[in-house]
């Protein structure tokens with residue numbers, strides 16, 4: 001099967017053909033660092049991580065760029081409210097962002113250009129847009145993109161050009177599709193900007209949000225590159241405006257494949273502070289869930305389907321991951337036994353690897369990919385029950401699991417999920433008590449473990465401790 005993605009620009013699934021063989025230029029819109037990122041944001045970053053890891057799994061050399069928006073309407077508004085300089089304010093959330101993506105095992109991009117460090121590139125780009133006849137300075141001193149002078153405007157979200165009312169302007173970074181209008185490239189300074197301003201040929205001011213991504217993607221990936229991603233809420237106006245700016249300035253196609261991930265809802269409702277269902281990653285970690293469990297939930301729904309987040313789903317994630325951990329422990333144990341069943345296990349492993357790859361090549365079909373993994377677990381558990389796979393026979397299964405985990409990154413528990421030493425000691429003491437037929441002592445230890453949130457399972461290979 002050939003690798004294919006649903007391309008928003010084409011409105012259909014298309015085979016992926018890179019511009020340069022074996023290489024992929026990938027740009028993903030990064031965080032606006034004015035607050036802790038919430039799980040809706042991380043849903044998009046996890047989808048992008050799955051994409052990136054899948055491309056690398058398929059042996060592509062990926063150059064992944066993610067910007068940091070550290071100047072825009074929101075960062076200026078909230079830094080002033082906090083009484084901090086823009087830099088001091090955004091630094092805190094930028095640091096938190098990197099901590100969070102590490103917690104979620106998101107592979108780091110090759111570069112994270114910050115908007116404030118690329119204002120010169122933005123000014124250069126705006127100059128090009130003047131040369132191309134699509135930029136103008138309005139009476140308010142700000143510079144706008146003229147959508148009337150650019151006849152390809154609206155190609156991503158299919159705007160009906162007959163409905164356009166030329167000359168309307170919008171200065172805010174975010175606006176609805178109904179208010180499509182000339183948008184700001186350079187915003188003339190006003191008092192609400194405090195001390196945030198740069199000099200430009202059009203006077204003191206600051207860049208608009210959309211020009212940031214055009215300037216930075218161009219600098220790091222060139223005028224024409226392979227894949228651009230974001231959440232569906234980025235499609236308009238942000239991505240539409242990026243296309244207009246980049247294509248008008250460079251006179252060539254901007255991006256070949258646009259991939260967008262659907263929304264995240266919480267218990268079936270839109271996440272909002274007023275409904276009390278707004279969660280940052282930190283909120284959920286504080287409730288005792290691990291980064292791996294959260295990653296599992298955010299990863300498990302196909303990226304173009306809305307993801308329904310719930311604490312029930314996190315509980316289910318815990319159970320699924322425990323099943324995978326237990327399976328790996330069984331493999332560890334089987335590996336110490338005399339060789340058996342190498343041929344059978346190898347055939348299963350190969351079949352799984354192929355099914356996993358085929359699933360991901362089909363527009364990142366993660367459900368089918370996970371099904372392939374769980375089929376392997378079920379079939380191998382059956383063979384392990386019969387002692388029909390052991391010793392060196394385990395190796396091909398391990399190899400396939402490692403291969404799969406280079407994409408999923410869920411098979412190693414977090415530090416916080418490991419069984420603490422004192423808990424392990426109690427479980428061993430209980431085992432000794434049982435051997436000595438001191439059942440009162442064994443039961444007391446079991447209850448004590450349960451109080452601390454641990455259960456002991458007695459298996460043919462001895463007791464196994466797991467989280468309740």
Ligand SMILES: [Zn+2]
Nearest residue numbers: 029030213238
């Ligand atoms: Zn962007």
